[in-house]
Amino acid sequence: MSCCMDWWDPETAAFAENIPCSDCVRVEGDFVLRRPSIPGGAVVRVGNVSKSFGRVTALKDVTFEVQRGEILGIIGRSGAGKSTLIRCLNGLEKPGRGRVEILGQDIVPLPERRLQLVRQRIGMIFQHFNLLSAKTVAENVALPLKIAGVPWRERDFRVQDLLALVGLSDKASVYPSKLSGGQKQRVGIARALAAEPALLLCDEATSALDPETTSSILALLRDINRRLGLTIVLITHEMNVVRTVADRVIVLDQGRIVEEGDVWRVFTAPEADLTQRLIGGQTNELPSAIRSGLRNEWRRGTDLVLRLQLSGSAAENPVLAQLTRDLEVLPVVLDASVQRVQDHALASFTVAFRDPGEPLARRIGEYLASRVSRLEVLGYVQQLA
């Protein structure tokens, strides 16, 4: 039996067949569609939000939307305002100016009582897990249900389902102090999902975990997003996290959005300086011997050095081979890499051409310019090898 979503992966659906999606609720064993469609398709709509603490501006005129079922990554250095921003989304922080709409309702002017009802529909996980040490794993997961007024008999069923979803069925009666970091975050995720939230907020959820555990938590988040259609907003300072799970990314710097777009687009062609720097470590660098010998103007006997990037479908074309055939030149590959960012390939090459002479150099440039995503003439270098 499954709920209104019939596109579940049959292999994994069995794993969570008792978990309703964010639109359904289980009533006496049956799934019932609970909510009509969400207005406008946007779960979150943030409009012109500004916030300052005393003289320090944390957020300045921030505007964005999060569509239903998408994973939005918000990245920035520490102090960029990420934490403040995500805490504005569930009213833990009140913006000084602007609107924060959750499911079409502006939560900024809401009194505390009404805000509590909105928060019951928003799950949140934390960097330090924030599990209650005096409660067992099962009691922790059951707490949002208790707050929502779910009768205890039904709570029990859901807790079992949720622990199965995160793979911790055998830890129900254990206290959190006995768990590893990764297990704690899994409990945090189960707890955040307990009240069938329409939105999941992840506040640096993997920053306290080792790389291996990080990937397993990210895989779980991605899986939940796919399976339950859950909308997720996550903040992080790790580029890798965004790259692994997010569909779209917002780059925040000093409280402003400096770049926004699909993750593969931002990764393959970053526009803002900060984004380039954040990604910088992941693209190839020229060997220092060549870099120091580079000159801007052509001279007799010098080699031409180019950097070219191919993204998306262009990465699958044998551009260098075609160049060799069509212009009868022999490129020497100095550096090459192919990365995949969510099914979008990004190939980048640094190549040299032996003493091409000026006319041929120009022809190479023209030939490549029309065939690659990005072409950069790095210069000419004497006596390459």
Added chain:
Amino acid sequence: MYSNWPDLFARALLETLEMTAAAGAIAFVAGLPLGLILVATAPGGIRELRWLNRILGAIVNAFRAVPFIVLLVALIPLTRLIAGTSIGTEAAIVPLAIGATPYYARIAEVSLRDVDYGLIEAVKSMGGSRWTIVREVLVPEALPGLLAGFTVTIVTMIGASAMAGAIGAGGLGDLAIRYGYQRFNTGIMVGVVIVLIALVSIVQFGGDRLARRFDHR
């Protein structure tokens, strides 16, 4: 006179137990909420209310500053109003409870304030009310500290109850003063001290065990 000393000890022990148990129960029931209010209304608390925090803080400090023997005498009119008499074991419960309540409130405050703010925030993010935060986070998370603090309070009260002899409340302290000191009976004095050491050790041992049992950190 000396042949009935087991009776004397039994009676004095019973009186001490009665005073500390009754006053201790009152101090716990009144001191814990007072500690909660102090934490909740403090700057950055879950219900920030500075004027109330300041007033309660001042009252607690005032009571804590007055020596118990002075409090005992100063509260005689109030004691008479509540207990109907100002003399005897029951009458001593009133000043003991009033002295121990602010004492325990401060100890409880320290434990409650130590609860990780992240946990409060987590329950807030689930849509929990302030009362939910108190019930599900503050008290259960601080429980080991609250119990350990209560043990300290009880031990302090056993000591304070010795002074209650001044208003004819009896108890072990009274026995030691009247028979041991005033009648130069060193045997009784030593006996009282041994009983007190045993009593305090038992209370401390029990309190420690209880606190450990609720500690899952």
